[in-house]
Structures are given as C-alpha cells and as structure tokens.
Amino acid sequence: MFAENWQVSPRVHDVRSELDVKIIMSDGVRVAAQIFRPAGAGRFPALLGVHAYDAAMQYTPSRPQAVQGRNAQAEAGDPQFYVRRGYAHVILNARGTGQSEGEYAHYSPREVQDVVEVIAWMAEQDWCDGNVGMFGVSYFAVCAKQVAARNPPALKAVFAPYGYTDFYRDKFYHGGILAHSFLTNWSKHLAGVRVRSWSKEGLGDDEYNIRLAALRTNPDIMAVPELAAAVKAPDSGANPLILDVLLNPQDGPYWHERNPCLEDIRVPILIGSSWDMYFLHLPGEFRAWEKITAPKKLIVGPPVYLDRPVYQYAFESLRWFDHWLKGNDTGYMDEPDVRVFVVGGDGSWKTSTAWPLPETVWHPFYLHGGGLLSEHEHWPCEGGSSYEDNNYNARTGVSFATPPLVERTEVIGPLTATIYLSTNQPEVLLFATLWDIDPDGVRRLLTRGWLKGSMRKTNPELSRPWLWHYDFTDPQPVDTTRPQRFDINLVPTANVFQKGHRIGLRISSADQDPAGSLFDIVGQGHLLQQQPSWVTVHHDAEHPSVLNVPVTGGNRIGTYMSGGSGAGRIVGASAPAAGNSISWDGW
Structure with a gap:
C-alpha cells in the first residue's frame, strides 16, 4: 500500500516460526506462545495478541469465510502478513487455556499481569528492537485495552477494534438483563479451560452457598437447560465461570476488577467496531472513545462482522504500527479521527473530529x-x-x-x-x-x-x-x-x-x-x-x-401524517362548474 507521499513497510521477509514456546511468569506459571518472526538476522518491532481459544486456529493457513460458530474465535490476524513486512508476531494463550499452565479466571488482574510480563520479555529478546504493539479483535482487543491501561514501558501502540470495555454492561447484563445464550455458547469455545472460581473466594463460602441456593430456586434461571446444568454442577468444566456471572447479577467487585481504567491509557490506540455489534462490542468502543485521552482513532464499519480468520484491517493496522513502532510517517495521523460507515442507500463513509457528530x-x-x-x-x-x-x-x-x-x-x-x-x-x-x-x-x-x-x-x-x-x-x-x-x-x-x-x-x-x-x-x-x-x-x-x-x-420540517403527497380529489367530486368556478369541498 502506498500513496503519493508515503508507503507502508515492503513485503521482503521470509517467516520463521517457533511453536508452543513456554514463557515463565513471576509466580512460576508457564504460558504458551506461538512466535513468528523474520527469518533473517536483525531486531524488529513485535506485535502481541492474547486469547483463550485453540492456538492452531489463530495461525493455520486458511481461506477466510464469513464468521460463524466454528470459526468465530480466529481473531489474531495473519502472522504471515506482518512478519513478511518486518514485524515479529507473538500469539499467546491466557493462563489456564490451551497449553498454558495455571487456572483461568476470565480476564483477571493476574492474567493482565501475565501480559505485562510477556511484553517485557518480548522487548528483551534478541529479535525484538524493544518496541511492542498489540493487535487483534474481540478477546484480543478486550485484553489489549486492559493491558494498555497498565502502560507497560515497551508497549508503544495498540490496534484493538471490537473490544467491549465493561464486562457487566456490554457482555453479560444488557440493561441489567442476563444475556445467557452468549454466556453459555461463548464458554464452550474456551480451549481446555481450567477455571478458577472468583465467587468462592470473593464472596466467601457462606455468601457463595446462599447465592447458589437462591439460583436453584430461581424459576427464570432453572428454565434455561444450560444454566440449570451449570447450577447443578458448579465445579464442572467451564461452569465456575458461568456461576461467577450468575452469582454476581449486580455491578460490583467481580466486574470492576476486570474493566480497564480507560482514563489511564496513555498508549496510542485505534478502536472501533461494526454496527451489527450493538449487543457486545459497540457500546464499549464508544465509551472508550469518550474516556481515552491518548492519541486515538475510531472506525465503525458496515454491519457485517469481519471474516475469519481475520484479515480485514491488515493494511490499516500496518499503517498504524509503521507510524508508531517504526517511525514511518504513513499520513495516518493527518486523517480524520472518526470514520463511520452510514448504512442505507448505496452506503458511504462519513468522517468527523468528534463523537457524537457535532451536527447531531x-x-x-x-x-x-x-x-x-x-x-x-x-x-x-x-x-x-x-x-x-x-x-x-x-x-x-x-x-x-x-x-x-x-x-x-x-x-x-x-x-x-x-x-x-x-x-x-x-x-x-x-x-x-x-x-x-x-x-x-x-x-x-x-x-x-x-x-x-x-x-x-x-x-x-x-x-x-x-x-x-x-x-x-x-x-x-x-x-x-x-x-x-x-x-x-x-x-x-x-x-x-x-x-x-x-x-x-x-x-x-x-x-x-x-x-x-x-x-x-x-x-x-x-x-x-x-x-x-x-x-x-x-x-x-x-x-x-x-x-x-x-x-x-434531513427531516428538516418534520414528518407528514397525511403522507406528504397532499390531498387528492374526492372520488365522485364534480368537474369545474361554468365560469370556471371551483369548490374546495371536492378535495
């Protein structure tokens, strides 16, 4: 990709891969990373993505298809694309998932600390020049915002669209109403998950048992077979995660410690979503736009989620990372801060300096x-x-x-x-x-x-x-x-x-x-x-x-209850009389 005054990093490198590399965390747990980097000698900026799904799904060569149940978790982006253009790309399983050791606690502070430590580890490798970015959508983007709020020294830029920012409001309790279908379907896709219950520790045994007993007599909960099964076997498989959501039906500590403090983010960040994500990512991205004061851009695309494996936004993100990680001025920061796709008619993009749009x-x-x-x-x-x-x-x-x-x-x-x-x-x-x-x-x-x-x-x-x-x-x-x-x-x-x-x-x-x-x-x-x-x-x-x-x-003067076409002649009304005398009563 190039323009008259700029061009992105050229495609010149071969790819070297190192799979299931174990990185030791400060508490001794080893997390599993898939590392892709230029084959030749040199030090390069590095990109990081974090997830809780099947590792091979993130990098296996595959022709993209429309997002669907079986491929929705392929959210890392294509390491072949970035590495061939002079970046290392590290894809990490969160602790307690895949080949990573430990217990999974649903984007917990310990998991965020893991990523902070991995970024520091990456910056010290002989293949990294010390500049790290984070990329990916959905799980990857949610985690990236959490980490960006910690501002690790080596983290220089984030490209993280499609990432909710409030676990209670955006993900599981819309307007206070439990989104149970998303909860139970999403938890099935966590790879080899070993879940650590927050509620047993956070609530204490007595309160945990009181709330669990209340769930077992709740007719709304027990009417949903998947929820009833989780309540009956609270320690099985991913059920501790489901129970954490059910046992915390109001906003509180469980949710607060997972939500990123957006005001703390000082890392340049690109955020956004698509209009069909009204039930998950979209509200959180607008919240992030309002609260983040770091250099930022917002893109909201057509109401069609990205294909899987994710490849859209590849060149868009390359322009972003070239600017912030390589010092290559791609003209990105000279462009409007807000870009939204307007649905209807032929569809078109609209740009602005603010959200909501100033003319609203x-x-x-x-x-x-x-x-x-x-x-x-x-x-x-x-x-x-x-x-x-x-x-x-x-x-x-x-x-x-x-x-x-x-x-x-x-x-x-x-x-x-x-x-x-x-x-x-x-x-x-x-x-x-x-x-x-x-x-x-x-x-x-x-x-x-x-x-x-x-x-x-x-x-x-x-x-x-x-x-x-x-x-x-x-x-x-x-x-x-x-x-x-x-x-x-x-x-x-x-x-x-x-x-x-x-x-x-x-x-x-x-x-x-x-x-x-x-x-x-x-x-x-x-x-x-x-x-x-x-x-x-x-x-x-x-x-x-x-x-x-x-x-x-539009709608400058308002709608017309009459339909806006004016009154028509009444059926059977007489023609004009002699002398061209016309009565209004015929209309």
Missing part, C-alpha cells in the same frame, strides 16, 4: 395511539397500548412507526427512549428495537436497547441527554399501582432512511423478534420471566412516552 440534533418522536410515532404533541386522553408477556400463551409487544419520510433522512448516533408503563408484576423486562421500514413494509433491524425494570434507577451525575447511566446496584420492585417511568438507551446506529421509508420502534418484554442475520440471533437469548405479566405502554399528555432520534441530515 436529537428529534423527539412521541408514541401515540394506533401505533403512530410522531413529533406531534399528545392529544387529550390518548390512553395506552397493551401487550402480554405470557410464557403460557404469547410473548407479544407493541409497535410504533412514523409516517413515510418525505426526504432522505440521516440518523447517526445514540438514541434514548423514555417509556411510561404499567405492569401487574413487580418486575418487567424491556426490549426496545429500532427498525427501518421500507414502503412495502419490509423491516430491517438497526439496533436495540434493554432495561430490567427493577434496575431502572439512573445516575444523574453521570448521565447526559443522549446517554443514561445506571449504577445497577440497588434493584427495587416495580410499583404495580401506577404508571412508572423507564429511561432506555438504544445502542448507537448510522442509517439513511430513504424517502418513503419509516422509522419503527417496537417495545416488548422478550427478545424474540425474527432474526435476519447470525448476529441478530447472537444478540438475542436473554433471560425471560416465567411469571406471566400484562404491560401497558402509556402515551398521553401526562405520560409522554418518546423516542429521541439523532438526526444528522
């Missing part, structure tokens, strides 16, 4: 009777729209949509919804789904939001108009005697609603909407209530339920 204006769309979503104020005594969440009958919901848009309307950024509702149970689960609806009524899912009713309390000091913050520490029963207010975040999106399309919102208490893609499915599978409930969404002057939409272009 949030338009309020109120929920109305008859399924209308409109900027119009509520009419008197509009009432509400009801649905049932009934495991014995039907799990339904209520949908709202704008009139057809009269112009191309660009929506980019985070959304919020304030929903007033009543329920006959002391708990309610809320799933908010945003849709692009075409003139034929075909819906395309854009993003989602979640909220557990008992965890609805917001923190006003940390909230902003476009993003509510919840502490998730003090669950309170939902008052069943009167309507209650619930403030919901919907994960950011970027979409062009074409003329004639409608903005759609669905509110339900179950994530069982038809899925159009693999990641729509992966984003489902939350814990549902077994106790039937009846829910009413109120939309009237006293309960102004509303969706706030981040408009960056």
Whole structure:
C-alpha cells in the first residue's frame, strides 16, 4: 500500500516460526506462545495478541469465510502478513487455556499481569528492537485495552477494534438483563479451560452457598437447560465461570476488577467496531472513545462482522504500527479521527473530529395511539397500548412507526427512549428495537436497547441527554399501582432512511423478534420471566412516552401524517362548474 507521499513497510521477509514456546511468569506459571518472526538476522518491532481459544486456529493457513460458530474465535490476524513486512508476531494463550499452565479466571488482574510480563520479555529478546504493539479483535482487543491501561514501558501502540470495555454492561447484563445464550455458547469455545472460581473466594463460602441456593430456586434461571446444568454442577468444566456471572447479577467487585481504567491509557490506540455489534462490542468502543485521552482513532464499519480468520484491517493496522513502532510517517495521523460507515442507500463513509457528530440534533418522536410515532404533541386522553408477556400463551409487544419520510433522512448516533408503563408484576423486562421500514413494509433491524425494570434507577451525575447511566446496584420492585417511568438507551446506529421509508420502534418484554442475520440471533437469548405479566405502554399528555432520534441530515420540517403527497380529489367530486368556478369541498 502506498500513496503519493508515503508507503507502508515492503513485503521482503521470509517467516520463521517457533511453536508452543513456554514463557515463565513471576509466580512460576508457564504460558504458551506461538512466535513468528523474520527469518533473517536483525531486531524488529513485535506485535502481541492474547486469547483463550485453540492456538492452531489463530495461525493455520486458511481461506477466510464469513464468521460463524466454528470459526468465530480466529481473531489474531495473519502472522504471515506482518512478519513478511518486518514485524515479529507473538500469539499467546491466557493462563489456564490451551497449553498454558495455571487456572483461568476470565480476564483477571493476574492474567493482565501475565501480559505485562510477556511484553517485557518480548522487548528483551534478541529479535525484538524493544518496541511492542498489540493487535487483534474481540478477546484480543478486550485484553489489549486492559493491558494498555497498565502502560507497560515497551508497549508503544495498540490496534484493538471490537473490544467491549465493561464486562457487566456490554457482555453479560444488557440493561441489567442476563444475556445467557452468549454466556453459555461463548464458554464452550474456551480451549481446555481450567477455571478458577472468583465467587468462592470473593464472596466467601457462606455468601457463595446462599447465592447458589437462591439460583436453584430461581424459576427464570432453572428454565434455561444450560444454566440449570451449570447450577447443578458448579465445579464442572467451564461452569465456575458461568456461576461467577450468575452469582454476581449486580455491578460490583467481580466486574470492576476486570474493566480497564480507560482514563489511564496513555498508549496510542485505534478502536472501533461494526454496527451489527450493538449487543457486545459497540457500546464499549464508544465509551472508550469518550474516556481515552491518548492519541486515538475510531472506525465503525458496515454491519457485517469481519471474516475469519481475520484479515480485514491488515493494511490499516500496518499503517498504524509503521507510524508508531517504526517511525514511518504513513499520513495516518493527518486523517480524520472518526470514520463511520452510514448504512442505507448505496452506503458511504462519513468522517468527523468528534463523537457524537457535532451536527447531531436529537428529534423527539412521541408514541401515540394506533401505533403512530410522531413529533406531534399528545392529544387529550390518548390512553395506552397493551401487550402480554405470557410464557403460557404469547410473548407479544407493541409497535410504533412514523409516517413515510418525505426526504432522505440521516440518523447517526445514540438514541434514548423514555417509556411510561404499567405492569401487574413487580418486575418487567424491556426490549426496545429500532427498525427501518421500507414502503412495502419490509423491516430491517438497526439496533436495540434493554432495561430490567427493577434496575431502572439512573445516575444523574453521570448521565447526559443522549446517554443514561445506571449504577445497577440497588434493584427495587416495580410499583404495580401506577404508571412508572423507564429511561432506555438504544445502542448507537448510522442509517439513511430513504424517502418513503419509516422509522419503527417496537417495545416488548422478550427478545424474540425474527432474526435476519447470525448476529441478530447472537444478540438475542436473554433471560425471560416465567411469571406471566400484562404491560401497558402509556402515551398521553401526562405520560409522554418518546423516542429521541439523532438526526444528522434531513427531516428538516418534520414528518407528514397525511403522507406528504397532499390531498387528492374526492372520488365522485364534480368537474369545474361554468365560469370556471371551483369548490374546495371536492378535495
């Protein structure tokens, strides 16, 4: 890759590999690394990636395919690409996985310390020039952010898109609702894992046993076969990890000690994701963008996760590492800091200096009777729209949509919804789904939001108009005697609603909407209530339920309930009378 004024490192080296190299940690545990480096003599910058999966999957030559269950963990990038361009590439199994010794504790502080020590070890090798970077997506990117917050002296740059930054909010408890399907499916892919239970030590035996007994009588937990099996055999296989998640249903120490302190990162870092990752990586990357003050770039791509093995972003990352590790000015830092792909129409990239985009204006769309979503104020005594969440009958919901848009309307950024509702149970689960609806009524899912009713309390000091913050520490029963207010975040999106399309919102208490893609499915599978409930969404002057939409272009004067095409002639209206006298009553 080259331009008029720069070029990346040329492809000139042969590749030498050293497999299953054992590196001794300060506590005596040996971790296994796969090392790839230029075959010739010399000292080179080195890249590091850390994972908990099958080691061979990360480097075996393979023609990339669409991401799917059996290949999703091939996230390291291609060592052949980097080594041939003058980098060493080290791929490390976290302790307690693969050929690494010790016990795995789910991105624990000890595992982060291991990586800090490995970076120091790499910098001292006779094939390394002392400059180290970290690369990879998903597991690799999450770990890289943890390590970057420690600022090891030899770590000079990180390229870590697709990496959540809050283990509670982003990964396992969306809006306080357990994402059990992701938990149980993900844990199956950990390679030869030997798990160390955090909860037995962190909670103490008495509290551990009290919470475990409560799980065994929890009908929602025990209704999920995989969770029930883990609760019945808490020490088997990866079950201690599953139990750590189940036994810590509120934000607290287990989660805090795994979350990277983003404000501490001083290493130059590139972050980002794709719009289909609303259920995992995307929220954390925007959080990282807000809190990291080091040199940084943000890229959010089309709603298609990267192929596996990962090879996209190879040249993008090479430009980044050439700049920071080799002192080769590739022009990267002269380019805009924020790049987002806008879905809809032909699709296009948009650049900016900030996020949210400076031109964003949030338009309020109120929920109305008859399924209308409109900027119009509520009419008197509009009432509400009801649905049932009934495991014995039907799990339904209520949908709202704008009139057809009269112009191309660009929506980019985070959304919020304030929903007033009543329920006959002391708990309610809320799933908010945003849709692009075409003139034929075909819906395309854009993003989602979640909220557990008992965890609805917001923190006003940390909230902003476009993003509510919840502490998730003090669950309170939902008052069943009167309507209650619930403030919901919907994960950011970027979409062009074409003329004639409608903005759609669905509110339900179950994530069982038809899925159009693999990641729509992966984003489902939350814990549902077994106790039937009846829910009413109120939309009237006293309960102004509303969706706030981040408009960056279009919808200048608002939507038209009439459809925007003007009034037509009434069927059967008479033709103009003599003298060209025309009555308006015929229209």
